[in-house]
Amino acid sequence: MTDATTGPDHVTGPTPDNAMRDADRAQAQASGPVLAADGKPLKRSLNRALRAQKLRALALIAPLLIFILVTFIAPIADMLFRSVENEIVAETLPRTVIALEDYTGGVPDEPVYEALGKDLTIAAELKEHTRLGSRLNYETTGISSLFRRTGRDVDDLGETYTDQFEDLNEAWEEPSTFVALFADPTWIEEQQEWAAQAEADRDFNEPEPRFYLADGVEEVFPETAPMYERFAQVIQTEDEDSPTEEEPWNIVYLTLYQDLMANPDIADAYDGEVATLLSNAADAVQGFETMNVKEFFLESDEDWADPEVWGTIKAFSPEYTSGYFLASADLQLTPNGIERQDEDQRIYGLLFQRTLFMSMVIMFSCILLGYPIAYLLSNLPLRTSNILLILVLLPFWTSLLVRTSSWKVLLQQQGVINDILVWIGLVSDGNRLVMINNQFGTIVAMTHILLPFMILPLYSVMKTIPPSYVRAAKSLGASNWTAFWRVYFPQSVPGIGAGCILVFILAIGYYITPELVGGTTGTFISNRIAYHISTSLNWGLAAALGSILLAVVLVLYWLYDKIVGIDNVSLG
Amino acid sequence: MKITKTLMATTALTLAAGLAGAEEHVEMADDMTIVSWGGAYQDSQRKAYAEPYMEQNPEVSVTWDESSNEAVAKLRAMNEAGNITWDLVDVVASDAIRLCDEGLAMEYDPDELLAPAPDGTEAEDDFGDLIVSDCFIPQIVYSTTFGYRTDVEEWEGREPDDICDVFDLENFPGQRSLEKRPINNMEWALLCDGVPKEEVYDVLETEEGQDRAFAKLDTIKDQTVWWSAGADTPQLLADGEVVLGSTYNGRLFSLIVEQDQPVEMLWDAQVFDLDGWIIPEGLSDERLARVKDFIYFATDTQRLADQAKYISYGPARQSSAPLVGMHEELGIEMAPHMPTDPGNATNTFLYNYEWWADYRDDLDAQFQAWLAQ
Numbered sequence: 001m002t003d004a005t006t007g008p009d010h011v012t013g014p015t016p017d018n019a020m021r022d023a024d025r026a027q028a029q030a031s032g033p034v035l036a037a038d039g040k041p042l043k044r045s046l047n048r049a050l051r052a053q054k055l056r057a058l059a060l061i062a063p064l065l066i067f068i069l070v071t072f073i074a075p076i077a078d079m080l081f082r083s084v085e086n087e088i089v090a091e092t093l094p095r096t097v098i099a100l101e102d103y104t105g106g107v108p109d110e111p112v113y114e115a116l117g118k119d120l121t122i123a124a125e126l127k128e129h130t131r132l133g134s135r136l137n138y139e140t141t142g143i144s145s146l147f148r149r150t151g152r153d154v155d156d157l158g159e160t161y162t163d164q165f166e167d168l169n170e171a172w173e174e175p176s177t178f179v180a181l182f183a184d185p186t187w188i189e190e191q192q193e194w195a196a197q198a199e200a201d202r203d204f205n206e207p208e209p210r211f212y213l214a215d216g217v218e219e220v221f222p223e224t225a226p227m228y229e230r231f232a233q234v235i236q237t238e239d240e241d242s243p244t245e246e247e248p249w250n251i252v253y254l255t256l257y258q259d260l261m262a263n264p265d266i267a268d269a270y271d272g273e274v275a276t277l278l279s280n281a282a283d284a285v286q287g288f289e290t291m292n293v294k295e296f297f298l299e300s301d302e303d304w305a306d307p308e309v310w311g312t313i314k315a316f317s318p319e320y321t322s323g324y325f326l327a328s329a330d331l332q333l334t335p336n337g338i339e340r341q342d343e344d345q346r347i348y349g350l351l352f353q354r355t356l357f358m359s360m361v362i363m364f365s366c367i368l369l370g371y372p373i374a375y376l377l378s379n380l381p382l383r384t385s386n387i388l389l390i391l392v393l394l395p396f397w398t399s400l401l402v403r404t405s406s407w408k409v410l411l412q413q414q415g416v417i418n419d420i421l422v423w424i425g426l427v428s429d430g431n432r433l434v435m436i437n438n439q440f441g442t443i444v445a446m447t448h449i450l451l452p453f454m455i456l457p458l459y460s461v462m463k464t465i466p467p468s469y470v471r472a473a474k475s476l477g478a479s480n481w482t483a484f485w486r487v488y489f490p491q492s493v494p495g496i497g498a499g500c501i502l503v504f505i506l507a508i509g510y511y512i513t514p515e516l517v518g519g520t521t522g523t524f525i526s527n528r529i530a531y532h533i534s535t536s537l538n539w540g541l542a543a544a545l546g547s548i549l550l551a552v553v554l555v556l557y558w559l560y561d562k563i564v565g566i567d568n569v570s571l572g
Numbered sequence: 573m574k575i576t577k578t579l580m581a582t583t584a585l586t587l588a589a590g591l592a593g594a595e596e597h598v599e600m601a602d603d604m605t606i607v608s609w610g611g612a613y614q615d616s617q618r619k620a621y622a623e624p625y626m627e628q629n630p631e632v633s634v635t636w637d638e639s640s641n642e643a644v645a646k647l648r649a650m651n652e653a654g655n656i657t658w659d660l661v662d663v664v665a666s667d668a669i670r671l672c673d674e675g676l677a678m679e680y681d682p683d684e685l686l687a688p689a690p691d692g693t694e695a696e697d698d699f700g701d702l703i704v705s706d707c708f709i710p711q712i713v714y715s716t717t718f719g720y721r722t723d724v725e726e727w728e729g730r731e732p733d734d735i736c737d738v739f740d741l742e743n744f745p746g747q748r749s750l751e752k753r754p755i756n757n758m759e760w761a762l763l764c765d766g767v768p769k770e771e772v773y774d775v776l777e778t779e780e781g782q783d784r785a786f787a788k789l790d791t792i793k794d795q796t797v798w799w800s801a802g803a804d805t806p807q808l809l810a811d812g813e814v815v816l817g818s819t820y821n822g823r824l825f826s827l828i829v830e831q832d833q834p835v836e837m838l839w840d841a842q843v844f845d846l847d848g849w850i851i852p853e854g855l856s857d858e859r860l861a862r863v864k865d866f867i868y869f870a871t872d873t874q875r876l877a878d879q880a881k882y883i884s885y886g887p888a889r890q891s892s893a894p895l896v897g898m899h900e901e902l903g904i905e906m907a908p909h910m911p912t913d914p915g916n917a918t919n920t921f922l923y924n925y926e927w928w929a930d931y932r933d934d935l936d937a938q939f940q941a942w943l944a945q
Contacts, residue, residue, distance in 0.1 A: 130673035141934040145926050347941040414812045437797055520943040534645040536933055
């Protein structure tokens with residue numbers, strides 16, 4: 001494609017590019033670096049000149065480059081990324097995902113439920129559990145309401161221990177006890193300073209200083225400290241409240257119980273009032289009434305004993321998943337590996353085939369109808385052909401919906417065409433033709449809508465074919481047909497190529513027209529993509545379907561290039 | 573910056589002038605973008621809520637957007653972009669639940685945000701069970717029901733009065749129109765396959781139950797036109813393309829009463845559904861204050877009753893029902909055209925939101941595969 005004499009290497013005269021190469025050669029011959037007139041190495045000066053030149057060139061194309069990146073490359077990259085991205089599970093249930101690492105099937109044990117209890121408490125406070133529920137519900141029906149229902153109950157998890165701690169000593173009700181146990185002394189100071197300032201000045205509305213744990217407390221309370229830290233964070237950011245004023249969640253008491261059970265000498269790490277409180281508690285917990293987290297979950301919803309739920313969480317715990325692409329290929333990712341989708345749910349393969357087949361049919365109908373029209377347009381005197389060209393363009397300026405709806409009026413069973421056929425007597429009143437809400441209707445309406453995209457490139461190519469060629473062929477004895485087929489047609493092929501690519505690629509992504517006139521047998525894959533984007537919100541699946549469609553178009557384009565040759569495409 | 577400041581200053585001035593005891597109010601934004609469904613429904617909201625509100629608050633200007641049918645996707649995109657341009661969105665209850673689940677709609681406290689009934693009943697009790705989600709502010713009760721043509725010769729004078737007549741091709745031959753999604757169709761199919769009303773969702777949960785519903789729908793599949801826009805069925809009925817079709821009762825009302833077509837309503841087994849407001853999550857304080865002020869006004873007893881002057885959807889408040897009056901232009905009594913009217917509501921079906929939230933993805937895949945076969 002590029003003209004061999006205008007490439008950057010063929011510019012005559014000195015350019016930094018050429019000079020670089022000369023410098024390289026000179027350096028290879030000489031023993032030391034070649035120096036410029038000012039004493040600096042020649043290569044470095046040349047490099048600088050070259051860089052400036054390249055930057056200038058880049059600055060010139062920058063607006064276009066940025067435009068293409070922002071409006072074209074970035075959305076496609078985003079779509080491709082979405083089709084595999086699956087961070088939500090690991091982000092919302094981090095502990096559960098780790099606890100499930102060795103899960104192989106069946107109903108998991110207590111530690112998994114404990115991890116889930118912690119994750120779900122936090123997620124419910126942040127109102128993130130329902131999002132995760134909808135995400136997993138795409139894979140296994142019922143998880144959506146399972147998460148919603150348990151999300152409502154989960155703040156009671158650990159209440160047994162809360163009550164017992166509080167019965168033991170009222171200090172356990174006080175937020176200040178927990179602050180004293182876990183907060184860094186510096187933070188307590190900062191907080192008090194902040195509180196005093198807020199008290200003194202009504203207009204003072206800086207946020208409270210961010211909570212942080214005391215050094216080493218995580219070793220003493222391996223379970224409770226991280227939980228309490230999370231509690232303090234959520235209280236500060238979500239509720240815009242202070243940990244100094246809020247009683248911790250029930251789950252914090254549960255973890256406190258666990259830590260005290262695991263390490264009865266915990267009080268040794270503290271002194272003063274807190275130490276007494278802790279050592280008393282450490283003695284008392286031995287006699288505490290215990291609770292079973294697993295039972296708590298099963299009581300909330302018995303589906304928590306369903307291995308399928310756990311299998312789904314496990315199968316979709318990695319941050320990247322092939323699940324969406326598998327679903328697009330009528331497969332599914334299950335705990336036991338990849339399986340075929342149930343027969344009554346396989347649809348995407350059929351829709352891809354149908355989309356490709358119908359787009360081909362539409363493309364060929366456009367050639368059949370568009371070629372004679374373009375031929376006529378290019379061979380008529382300019383004045384007449386301009387008027388005809390306006391007729392071709394007129395539908396372009398009419399709303400797509402109006403054009404599609406008017407096909408409904410024409411094609412429906414009580415429509416104009418059927419009425420005329422019945423009136424002439426070609427069909428009986430009881431046997432009116434079904435021409436809409438099926439494939440036929442889609443093909444007719446879409447051929448009409450896409451026809452200008454075929455006619456215009458054809459027309460502009462045919463305009464450039466000199467009439468003298470056909471006349472010359474005829475004067476040499478060719479018949480009308482031979483002159484057309486051997487002389488005229490080959491020259492119009494680039495127009496057909498351009499028209500085909502335009503029509504086919506537009507057709508493959510169409511969805512409004514098939515939705516309106518396609519009925520059940522005339523819908524395209526893009527209708528499903530639209531459904532997943534706007535109704536089911538399964539954007540990952542929509543992105544996967546879109547990526548596959550993009551790949552199919554690229555493969556077809558490549559095939560087209562191999563067979564016809566992309567150089568044979570011309571828009572005029 | 574300067575503009576916002578002037579704007580806020582003016583708001584503060586008008587507030588101080590207009591409202592007694594304005595101390596507890598924060599500054600309110602003057603612009604509001606309300607999203608609704610367009611058409612006659614949006615007009616009814618404009619006339620019943622927005623115009624009287626703007627009369628009281630002349631500084632407010634309302635921009636209407638007709639994007640409710642893609643509100644869920646657009647709100648999610650806005651949320652990801654971090655730029656919420658809508659202040660109040662009208663959605664059906666199932667979408668409200670989805671938005672609430674996704675954290676895209678704001679949870680609210682009914683007794684704080686909504687006005688009590690004139691007799692002092694708290695809003696939460698006045699709306700009752702219709703508050704199906706923590707984010708959903710109910711507005712109207714509508715129903716999906718059937719309309720049929722009264723001039724079908726093949727029916728020899730028979731008129732359908734039972735939901736199962738939809739599946740009866742012998743007595744009621746002709747094309748039907750049904751919505752291109754499983755919701756409602758599956759329930760009707762099971763009801764007419766002999767499943768008692770209370771057990772429909774239990775049966776539909778099982779694979780056999782789903783097969784039964786599809787088998788029942790199979791009997792009329794090749795006589796059915798599947799619609800995806802609410803305006804399709806009225807158009808198909810008017811053109812005589814179908815003799816019987818499901819759609820929203822308000823659409824049939826305008827077809828029958830306003831356009832005077834030879835069509836009647838089949839109220840049997842009408843499925844109640846709800847439509848209402850949600851407030852997007854993440855509004856600024858000023859915009860939120862304005863929206864709250866508007867909502868308090870627009871969902872009070874009188875305003876909800878007023879809406880029924882323009883469209884035949886039932887108000888969501890119990891206290892509004894006795895106030896429903898005449899159609900504003902036609903001058904006919906509206907109560908008999910309400911889906912909630914005792915004469916129409918002899919056999920009704922309540923859409924189970926929670927159930928469909930679980931089964932929608934799964935059954936929709938099956939339904940589309942079934943349609944495509």
